[in-house]
Amino acid sequence: MTPLLSVRDLVKHYPTADGGRLLALDGISFDLAEGEILGIVGESGCGKSTLGRSIMRLDTPTGGEIWYGGKDLAKISGRDLKQSRAEIQMIFQDPFGSLNPRHSVATIIGEPLAVHGRPDRAERVRQLLDLVGLPQSAAKRLPHQFSGGQRQRIAIARALAINPRIIVADEAVSALDVSIQSQIINLLAELRREFGLSIIFISHDLSVVRHISDRIAVMYFGRIVEQGPAGRVFENPKHPYTRALLSAVPGIPGKTNGANGKRERIVLTGDVPNIARRPGGCLFHPRCFEMRERCRTDSPELRLIDGDATTARLCACHYAEPA
Numbered sequence: 001m002t003p004l005l006s007v008r009d010l011v012k013h014y015p016t017a018d019g020g021r022l023l024a025l026d027g028i029s030f031d032l033a034e035g036e037i038l039g040i041v042g043e044s045g046c047g048k049s050t051l052g053r054s055i056m057r058l059d060t061p062t063g064g065e066i067w068y069g070g071k072d073l074a075k076i077s078g079r080d081l082k083q084s085r086a087e088i089q090m091i092f093q094d095p096f097g098s099l100n101p102r103h104s105v106a107t108i109i110g111e112p113l114a115v116h117g118r119p120d121r122a123e124r125v126r127q128l129l130d131l132v133g134l135p136q137s138a139a140k141r142l143p144h145q146f147s148g149g150q151r152q153r154i155a156i157a158r159a160l161a162i163n164p165r166i167i168v169a170d171e172a173v174s175a176l177d178v179s180i181q182s183q184i185i186n187l188l189a190e191l192r193r194e195f196g197l198s199i200i201f202i203s204h205d206l207s208v209v210r211h212i213s214d215r216i217a218v219m220y221f222g223r224i225v226e227q228g229p230a231g232r233v234f235e236n237p238k239h240p241y242t243r244a245l246l247s248a249v250p251g252i253p254g255k256t257n258g259a260n261g262k263r264e265r266i267v268l269t270g271d272v273p274n275i276a277r278r279p280g281g282c283l284f285h286p287r288c289f290e291m292r293e294r295c296r297t298d299s300p301e302l303r304l305i306d307g308d309a310t311t312a313r314l315c316a317c318h319y320a321e322p323a
């Protein structure tokens with residue numbers, strides 16, 4: 001099956017104050033299928049937002065390719081870029097920051113329709129309010145009159161206005177209370193079912209990603225270190241980093257340590273990642289509880305360890321083994 005979006009070897013450097021370069025993305029590759037929800041997880045600073053912004057072309061990648069609709073989004077500009085921006089929309093952590101406080105909800109939601117010259121704006125705004133579960137009376141009000149969850153619904157309505165095929169949700173529920181988080185997650189899942197939307201769901205919070213994603217990709221230091229169907233990655237993580245991350249999430253069944261039947265809790269020691277000072281060999285080796293000599297010098301490739309084209313499990317660890 002042809003993927004809807006195909007990211008290949010995406011690289012993003014930022015210049016550093018001392019004249020060096022910071023590798024925010026270091027060769028990211030993945031496919032996104034039509035109607036698929038791909039969760040991207042990792043600690044703060046691992047490059048998740050840079051990845052989302054690069055796909056949206058809010059940042060220009062330093063290298064690599066982003067294939068969508070027969071075009072490489074990493075290279076296009078002008079009218080082609082405007083068109084692809086209409087088909088790929090983004091929602092952010094802080095909807096308040098991205099909603100103009102002086103504009104009514106109807107103006108905010110209708111703005112992309114105006115930009116793209118779509119007729120019947122008022123009718124479409126009515127439909128969109130319905131779609132995201134807001135009352136029609138919301139149209140005339142201003143963003144500050146709404147709660148955080150409602151504001152995120154406004155942001156989602158605006159993102160949906162011109163029928164995108166892909167939504168990039170960057171920490172879209174992270175600022176919300178847990179009960180509101182699940183309402184917004186359910187809304188996104190419904191929109192996927194109804195419209196076959198594909199969603200790239202970026203979050204540092206594994207318990208959030210777990211509930212919505214079909215597949216997940218775990219990022220560390222600008223690279224993907226593990227990728228696979230969400231259920232299988234959660235049940236049986238392969239990369240030591242994923243195992244450590246999952247061991248800290250309550251309520252996720254995992255490997256138990258036979259003696260008392262409790263789930264193993266892995267506490268990472270070693271330096272917290274500093275993307276400006278990258279270690280040699282495996283990037284994770286200074287914190288890895290299973291580090292062996294080879295890991296200091298050899299950088300592991302992201303390789304297929306299990307599954308087939310649709311269930312592929314990839315892991316960037318020299319010592320990961322099939323299930």
Ligand SMILES: Nc1ncnc2c1ncn2[C@@H]1O[C@H](COP(=O)(O)OP(=O)(O)OP(=O)(O)O)[C@@H](O)[C@H]1O
Nearest residue numbers: 014022024043044045046047048049050051204275
């Ligand atoms: N515009 C920029 N200029 C310079 N460095 C940047 C810029 N944007 C991001 N970075 C750096 O790139 C690295 C990756 O940042 P990014 O925001 O993508 O990570 P993240 O995983 O989304 O983290 P967070 O969840 O904290 O935002 C960080 O070291 C960050 O400081």
